[in-house]
Amino acid sequence: MGKETISPKRILVVTAVEAEREAVWRGVEGDPRFYVAAGGAGPAAAAAFAARELAAGEYGLVVSAGIGGGFPDRAPVGAVVVASEIVAADLGAESPEGFIGIDELGFGIGRVRPPEGLADELAAAMRESGIEALAGPVLTVATATGTAETARKLAERVEGAAAEAMEGFGVAAAARLFGRPVMEIRGISNAVGPRDRAAWRIGDALKALEAAGRTLKEWFR
Numbered sequence: 001m002g003k004e005t006i007s008p009k010r011i012l013v014v015t016a017v018e019a020e021r022e023a024v025w026r027g028v029e030g031d032p033r034f035y036v037a038a039g040g041a042g043p044a045a046a047a048a049f050a051a052r053e054l055a056a057g058e059y060g061l062v063v064s065a066g067i068g069g070g071f072p073d074r075a076p077v078g079a080v081v082v083a084s085e086i087v088a089a090d091l092g093a094e095s096p097e098g099f100i101g102i103d104e105l106g107f108g109i110g111r112v113r114p115p116e117g118l119a120d121e122l123a124a125a126m127r128e129s130g131i132e133a134l135a136g137p138v139l140t141v142a143t144a145t146g147t148a149e150t151a152r153k154l155a156e157r158v159e160g161a162a163a164e165a166m167e168g169f170g171v172a173a174a175a176r177l178f179g180r181p182v183m184e185i186r187g188i189s190n191a192v193g194p195r196d197r198a199a200w201r202i203g204d205a206l207k208a209l210e211a212a213g214r215t216l217k218e219w220f221r
């Protein structure tokens, strides 16, 4: 299993904002297979946008990409996380006994996996290019984490949680609806934990994202 199992002629990359789109574009520039577009922040905007694009064009792979928060001791600022699974981490119900995920509630799926082995392979290719990269679960949340307590709860909820962002599961839901494989790539701008917007290193994360885009382009030759 791995990238041999998919040979995308066209690849849709969905970011949240324009600065992320530009960073990915600098990485994949000159490769006509890639369409990189900013679809808005949050899972709903991302899902609606990706679904519209997938209805309009033939894509062999869909990628959610952007900056993200890294879980402490897993993904440092400036690193890249490639999602081994894309997890709807706050989609479900609270109960006195704790959080109940959407799948456990019986209302749908709460995790989407990229094709087997792809995340590990891409992360390894990035490391070979000198990028600090790892594969691990990337959580999608509708509310960015802003306290140590929420960070701890999410890390307990999802084993090996590496990063969090706000669009991956939306893009993955659209890809799944259209029967397309999906991946998620995050350049880490901040630690998941107490909110400190002034400490976000967006420039470093966007540089990491650009480098990740470059590897993605070479890797799918």
Ligand SMILES: O=C(O)c1cccc(C(=O)CC[C@H]2O[C@@H](n3cnc4c(=O)[nH]cnc43)[C@H](O)[C@@H]2O)c1
Residues within 6 Å of the ligand: 016, 017, 019, 020, 041, 042, 066, 067, 068, 069, 070, 141, 143, 144, 145, 164, 165, 166, 167, 189, 190, 191, 192, 202
């Ligand atoms: O202000 C800027 O220059 C700028 C440039 C690029 C991106 C931004 C964003 O604010 C992007 C919002 C986007 O980032 C993701 N994100 C980043 N860190 C986290 C986090 O700790 N928890 C959840 N999401 C995070 C998220 O996907 C947002 O949609 C600004």
